[in-house]
Amino acid sequence: MTDKIFPPSSNIQPPAQPAHQLGEVSDWGSSIPQNYGITRIVLMPRDPRFLYAYWEVTEETANSIKSRYGQDIFSQTQPTIRRILIINGMETDKIDLSVPLEARNWYMQVEEEGSSWVVEIGLKQNNANFIVLARSNRVTLPKGQMSRVTDEKWAELQTQMEEFLTHSGGKLGGADSLELSKRLAERWRVLIQGSSWSNQGGISSSLVSAIRKT
Secondary structure, three states, X not given: OOHHHOOOOOOOOOOOOOOOOOOOOOOOOOXXXXXXXXXXXXXXXXXXXXXXXXXXXXXXXXXXXXXXXXXXXXXOXXXXXXXXXXXXXXXXXXXXXXXXXXXXXXXXXXXOOOOEEEEEEEEEOOOOOXXXXXXOXXXXXXXXXXXXXXXXXXXXXXXXXXXXXXXXXXXXXXXXXXXXXXXXXXXXXXXXXXXXXXXXXXXXXHHHHHHXXX
């Protein structure tokens, strides 16, 4: 495998755009670089059954691998993505997938929804030895079904909305639109304050109690 697979950071500019009509203004901004000069692989969940990974292997990393394993190491090995299943924080199953390094990104189908994974990009030798070039972050796929978790904040918000709709239908017992607006504004104020206080952006039970009193 030649070194052209590991190009340095690119400064190539986008092709010239056609002349615009008089009065038109277009800002194409800076071009997106082909490389960032960092050897890495990044893993992302696409949906409950697919992972997506993209990677970069720099020339510096390639030269380092060649100095350790020989100048022909890339031509004598199989570029491979190793998919590692994580269960209870422990690495379990390892699944190897042959890929061309120059592809720079790959989709991977998995069997189990909601599973957690880490991937490695590397070179697999004939003796099954695996030379790791980069290791990814850990991701957990979403489950392909509605959550069984019922969060009180959504139930409370639904209850409040139903109450507002009832009031707007004339069942508030004499309250006019100004009073209703004031109550809506107060509830939103409490919700926004609670959102900024909460690390998770959620609403605590104490905050729900405060909303009920408004």
